[in-house]
Amino acid sequence: MREVQAAEITKTVRDLFIDANCNLGEDVLAAFDRGIATDESPVAKEVLRELKENARIARDEQSPICQDTGLAVLFVEIGQDVHVVGGELKAAINEGVKKGYGEGYLRKSACHPFTRANTKDNTPAVIHFDIVPGDKVRILAVPKGGGAENMSRVDMLSPSAGLEGIKDFIVKRIEASGSNPCPPTVVGVGIGGTFERSALLAKKALTRKIGERNADPELAKVEVEVLERINKLGIGPMGYGGNTTSLDVFFEVEPCHIASLPVAVNVQCHATRHKEAVI
């Protein structure tokens, strides 16, 4: 067994959330550049230039890209040969969130669903654990803003709807979302498993880098096809019109029940933030 200190996990989580919120990925910046070069709308180009400038300011000042610094979502893979010492794992992660959002001047967006009273430290985090082979801990911090999350949906399609039904569901969802989720968006699609598994797959799909195609060549083709259909909707950056409505579409697919065809669409705004560390 390899021992990992809870304090190290706390520090890592703290740093990851500050980093993710202040430093936009190069893959996203490159996607903005492609939109600036190819979009037919002058207004779209202007919005994309603003987003680039915004990312530059955020990086220089180490201030958040967007004021919605999200609920703190994490994917945590624990090697089965790891023993966490010096504290409880979940508590250590939540402490890291508390520190990151406090010391990083990030907005605290967690509140009670009915009273709407703010928890004031952005906890509890939404943590998805997985046990994997090895003796490492891999932590992926995915701050998730509310505006785009609100546009996400799960549907239990009839198996007869097939792949075409899935494609239509995704394109219609993005069309109905319009300007709300801060386009250009990234679209995470989870297909298969159960009701909750499809949603988790869709969330996990959003942790890929822009342009990173599915390992399955057939699915890779479908991703590109759906992206092209979305970008024909005309919504454009901020919904002001244009050809850059989404930057990418990612599918994650698993087997499902013979009676079911679960499909989840998790919408992500252009501030697509995810940073990882391995301890």
Place this chain on the structure above:
Amino acid sequence: MAEIKLRTPLTDKDVEKLKIGDKVLLTGVIYTGRDAAHKRLYDLILAGKELPIDIRGQVIYYVGPAPAKPGKPIGSAGPTTSYRMDAFAPKLMELGLKGMIGKGNRGTEVVEAMKKYKAIYFGATGGAGALLARSIKKAETIAWEDLGPEAIQRMEVEDFPVVVINDTKGNDLYVEGAKKYRKA
């Protein structure tokens, strides 16, 4: 695109000349307000009580800013999605609200209220919170500190960049923009 400079508070004359797609630079005082603050404003109105701000001619910015770093007036402060304020917006326009800044589509009843009461829905670039914060020179909480990022703040802005999404004639930039570039 021509840029129109406007100073708050806004008059009927100011807003009636605006049309969708116009780029406007706002200077003066604006107030922040999002979900929880709107609910409280609305409840006060229904109870016939006084509001913490005189709403006449004012502009409400749908935003919950990030905390200010030392030496800065405000943290990142871009718009939040506006439809969640739809249930409350017509009442505020009836009382004299002249402008709303946010992002995302508004409901029919809000667009109708903008025609009826002469008000404008401005869009600011969503997710450009670090950039937009540069146009905010001063910010202070004036009501409901307990709401944290949702408290009402009085902001002094200079050339705050917005685009007209819905004008006083019932036009909608989102509808026209998508129509122009749709290929399917």
